[in-house]
Amino acid sequence: MTSSSVTRQRMWTRPLWVAGLMLLAGLLLVACQSTPPAAEPAPTEAPAPTDTPVAAEEPAATETPEAEEEPVATETPAAEEEPEVTGTPAAEEEPAATGTPVAEEEPEATGTPAAEEEADSGEAAMSDAAAYGEYIAVLTGGCGCHFNRDLGAMAGGNRFEGPFGEVFARNITPDEETGIGSWSAEEIAAALQLGVRPDGTQLHPIMPYRAFSVLSDQEALDVAAYLLSLEPVANEVSERDLANEPAAFTPAVAPPAEPHTDPVARGEMLVTIARCGACHTPTNEDGSPNMEMYLAGAMVPNSDDYAANITPDDETGIGRWSEEEIANFMRTGEFPDGSLTVGAMAQQIERRFSRLTEEDALAIAAYLKSIPAVSSTR
Ligand code: HEC
Structure with a gap:
């Protein structure tokens, strides 16, 4: 942690636990916004369950650099499923549009402040593990699909449809009956990394377990x-209706037990779970990522x-x-010349x-510097 984040944490320890709770709620919201297009600005808008919020979970799921991973993309209806990423760039949602550098939002930037603040209150205190898990969850943008706007929780229900049939984002709050409250942490980890539920059924790859298989067991x-630390919310989600049972998934590289410490490997993991390629990698005609043009x-x-060329090409990429x-x-959206990015x-x-964290941002940079330089412009 940087010294400024430590200072921040101090500052944040003083205000009452209420502030901690509010911050936590805010974090959740931020995390959960990352998917449904134009999610938050319309509290009044009741999302018809059928309006396929279809967010994050598109072919991006396949964004692992390994070419073998691609087939999924073909099973997910490419084009229609993508909104998240782009999210309709509703003007209000864009920090840069206001000219305020993103950096100002930062109390969260330390990754975990919410945890400690609540320790005093004795309620909803997050363990270090849960706080770190929340950090990872936010980076994936993963809980957006599961976010139920009516219930204000990750209680699921959003419907995804395509030629494959229909699936519903599950209730991933720890409600015993309708959520994942009866699952062990190991069972939840298996669902994330391998797409296998405790009853042995295989999740549809709209749930991006192919990308999440790069998470270490620890992460x-x-x-x-983190998910088990959330407030349980009861919401019975409809059963899926699929044309075919999803194939079992075996990752090309088994998830490591411990997190990577080498910056390049760590950066690759982060870029994979954050699915940068969903925007930065062009797709083939069948919707699968064109790995020759990776990023x-x-x-x-x-x-x-x-989405710019972010390979280390000197002329057309970010080699310089x-x-x-x-x-x-x-972390801030600030270009080397001091101007700020806008839009997606x-x-x-x-x-x-x-x-x-600064360390993770540097790991992403180290990884981006390590991938093949490709000369390509818009
Ligand atoms: C929602 C789509 C989207 C996602 C996801 C996304 N980006 Fe971007 N990114 C863009 C767009 C669009 C731009 C161009 C912004 C501009 O020109 O101001 C951009 C610009 C960049 C730039 C600046 C490049 C340049 O030459 O100006 C970098 C670096 C970058 N992205 C890295 C990443 C990384 C790393 C990830 C994943 C951790 C990522 N992006 C995820 C859409 C995305």
Whole structure:
């Protein structure tokens, strides 16, 4: 942790536990916004369960650099499923549009402050594991799909449909009857990394377990601890109706037991779970990512924004940016020339990447510097 984050944490320890709770609620909201397009600005708008919020969980699920992973994309109806990423860039949601640098949102940027603040209150205190799990969950943007706007919780219900049939985001609050309250942390971790439920059924790959299989066991267990620390909310979610049972999934590389410490490997893990490729990698005709053009720039799905070439090509990519400049951009949206990004990337930074620790932002930079340079412009 940086010294400024420590200072921040101190500052945040003083205000009452109420502030901690509010912060926690805010964090949840931020985390959960990262998916449903234009989710938050419309508290009044009752989301018809059928309006396929279809957010994050698109072909991006396949964004692991390994080419073998691609087939999924073909089973997920590519184009229609993408909104999250792009989210309709509703103007209000864009930090940069206001000119306020994203950085100002930062009490969360330390990754975990919420945990400690609540310790005093004795309620809802988050363990270190849960706080770290929450950090990972926010970076994935993963809880957006599960966020039920009516209930204000990750109680599921959002419907996804396509040629494969229909599935519903499950209730991932720890409600015993309708959620995952009766699952062990290990069972939750297996659902995240392998897509297997305790009863042995395979989840549909709209749930991005293919990407999450790069999480170490430790990190997946931390995410489980986080989910189990949430308030249980009862919400019975409809059963899925699929044309075919999803195939069993065996990751090309088995999830490591412990988190990676090498920055490049850590950066690869972060880029994979954050699914940067959903925007930055162009797709093939069948919707699968074009791995020859991995992170070499693409139009953001359902948007007019172009996600820049972030390979280390000197002319068309970010080869001339220093790792510090890349890391700073990831956390603040500030380009090396001091200007600020707007649009889809600004939104992602506000909702997710502004929370990156400095170390993790540098790991992402180190990884981006390590991938093949591809010359490509819009
Ligand atoms: C929702 C789509 C989206 C996602 C997801 C996304 N980006 Fe971006 N990114 C963009 C867009 C659009 C731009 C161009 C922004 C601009 O021109 O101001 C951009 C710009 C960038 C830039 C600046 C490049 C340049 O030359 O200006 C970097 C670096 C970057 N993204 C890295 C990442 C990384 C790393 C991730 C994943 C951790 C990621 N992005 C995830 C859409 C996205």
